[in-house]
Amino acid sequence: MLTFPSAALKAKMYISKAEAWKPLEPNMQSCLTCPGEISVPDAKGTIQPICQAAYNNDFNEVRLLLERNSKYLNIQDSRGGDTPLICACKKGNNQIVSYLLKRNANVNLRNKVSKTKQNENLIKMLLRAGADVNATDSSGCTALHYACEMRNQEVIPLLLEAHADTSVKNQDGETPLDIARRLQFHNIESMLRRNL
Known part of the structure; x- marks a missing residue:
């Protein structure tokens, strides 16, 4: 027992x-x-x-x-x-x-x-x-912001397919595309541009 x-x-x-x-x-x-x-x-x-x-x-x-x-x-x-x-x-x-x-x-x-x-x-x-694919945290970031920052090329298409908003700006004024540009993640940049 x-x-x-x-x-x-x-x-x-x-x-x-x-x-x-x-x-x-x-x-x-x-x-x-x-x-x-x-x-x-x-x-x-x-x-x-x-x-x-x-x-x-x-x-x-x-x-x-x-x-x-x-x-x-x-x-x-x-x-x-x-x-x-x-x-x-x-x-x-x-x-x-x-x-x-x-x-x-x-x-x-x-x-x-x-x-x-x-x-x-x-x-x-x-x-x-x-x-909610576009939910933001306390710093204004969405899952797409973090996926871009972490260079997660498997998750980004899933988020985009679920209609993640690529234009959301975080508290630093950055969109997911801005993050990809800043970190020079060219493949991610291309993925996000195709979705604009």
Whole structure:
């Protein structure tokens, strides 16, 4: 029979940046945000348990937490506003992303800064689920800006096919084409020009 730590035991522990369990300092207090679960406080905010599980690529823990409480699906941590879906995207975990999308995770919730791994399958899943291809982050960048910056020639055509707007300017006044020019990515420049 599987047993889980009690809330009192969980309150005595937190996950460090090295993702190892360590005891809390005496002056730290746990923050309860969902019934029966402990959030992990630190100087930057609170990490939700399901977000930590998604960061750790722990599919079984993500599934278990959602089975216990479906409200975790779109919960945002106070640290950066990440949702479980955003966490899984940041780590490029297609299995967790696919699972969360099947449960109807909100693909258009935004965090404070959103720059995720851009693998082709991940982008396809998010676009099929209705992600806003022209959503901007806090610096005004779209996925197309980042794909150009990262020279991601597999993702750029997917974004363009989904009607990514090549004229969106970020806070620096740059369009995706401007970024490709600045970085001298001539193939990407050509792709973007064909789409004008």
